[in-house]
Amino acid sequence: MSMTKQIKVGNIRIGGGAPISIQSMTKTDTRDVRATVRQIKELEKAGCEIVRVAIKDFEAASAIKAIKRKANLPLVADIHFDYRLALRAIENGADKIRLNPGNIYKEPEIREVVIAAKKRKIPIRVGANSGSIRLKAQGSRLKAEDLVTPVLGYIKILERMDFYDIIVSLKASDVISTIEVCKLFSKKSEYPLHLGVTAAGPASTGIVKSAIGIGNLLLDGVGDTIRVSLTGDPVEEVIAAKNILQAINLRNFGPEIISCPTCGRCQVDLKSIAEQIDSRLKASPGFVRDRQGSRGKFSLQPSVFSRKVFKIAIMGCEVNGPGEAKEADIGIACGKGSGVIFKKGRILKRVKEKDIVKELLKNI
Ligand code: SF4
CATH class of the missing domain: 3.20.20.20 (Dihydropteroate synthase-like)
Structure with missing residues (x-):
């Protein structure tokens, strides 16, 4: 090899x-x-x-x-x-x-x-x-x-x-x-x-x-x-x-957004929230840095493949929301017109739908 x-x-x-x-x-x-x-x-x-x-x-x-x-x-x-x-x-x-x-x-x-x-x-x-x-x-x-x-x-x-x-x-x-x-x-x-x-x-x-x-x-x-x-x-x-x-995980160009596809259970405008977070992050030069991984032929190194990517979970309801939000660096599990923000696995606060983008960005 x-x-x-x-x-x-x-x-x-x-x-x-x-x-x-x-x-x-x-x-x-x-x-x-x-x-x-x-x-x-x-x-x-x-x-x-x-x-x-x-x-x-x-x-x-x-x-x-x-x-x-x-x-x-x-x-x-x-x-x-x-x-x-x-x-x-x-x-x-x-x-x-x-x-x-x-x-x-x-x-x-x-x-x-x-x-x-x-x-x-x-x-x-x-x-x-x-x-x-x-x-x-x-x-x-x-x-x-x-x-x-x-x-x-x-x-x-x-x-x-x-x-x-x-x-x-x-x-x-x-x-x-x-x-x-x-x-x-x-x-x-x-x-x-x-x-x-x-x-x-x-x-x-x-x-x-x-x-x-x-x-x-x-x-x-x-x-x-x-x-x-x-x-x-x-x-x-x-x-x-x-x-x-x-x-x-071969290269890291910025935070990864994990957002659910939404369904009939979702009671917030999740698409708009995810799109706003995505576009605000892309416009932020501090987040568009690339931590490059390297590897050669036949040598997939676990350290490279498990390299940490900053994850942001944006989830529509309580079915998968709290689980994904807890797993991420920062996440939100939404409910009816509001959401619970998780940071590093812990509940941070409950916010109204109109404040979700602002609060997530502040904590990111
Ligand atoms: S997290 Fe909730 S709203 Fe999102 S797809 Fe799953 S069940 Fe539907």
């Missing part, structure tokens, strides 16, 4: 026990520097740590220089079909290059990219997707080996040039294949894995697929950095990624 190798992308460490980092990808035309920088800043504010930009032509590759002058996040150049775009992106300061073995596979071309990456001391992500492999398999069902074997072959080309600054992603658009492929790869290689379910769809389904796929792998000790792929605002990808990591 060993940890993955540690790779640096800009100032972010990936693998080797580093905290699981969050990535996203801009959806702007990279040649539009102003729009791309604006989106990168939004992503950074949301908690993104590494951002990828699409390089579809030389103008986009050259735009990296201007983008890097104005944006702080490490920048990954996403390259397909033409290896020369990678060379231009590297010249212009890309912090990592993503190559797709499905469309850049000629050894002399890969070699040129490796030489340039080595010179600039930046890593290469070997990013394989089921889509490109499936094309070659003429529609037959994807097996884990179909993706893992060519990627291992690709890595060999890089290693033959003494290049080991490698990150790997193996993505399928279905959850089960993604899990199978990543688990197989992690048994065969020590290179860090970038996890994600590709083309997961719009938020309603994409977050569910990503949470199951990424969460399953991380709980098994597989994966070092994640990207949730959604058809929509990339900020949603970052929020979903943070929620996945916090749900399995």
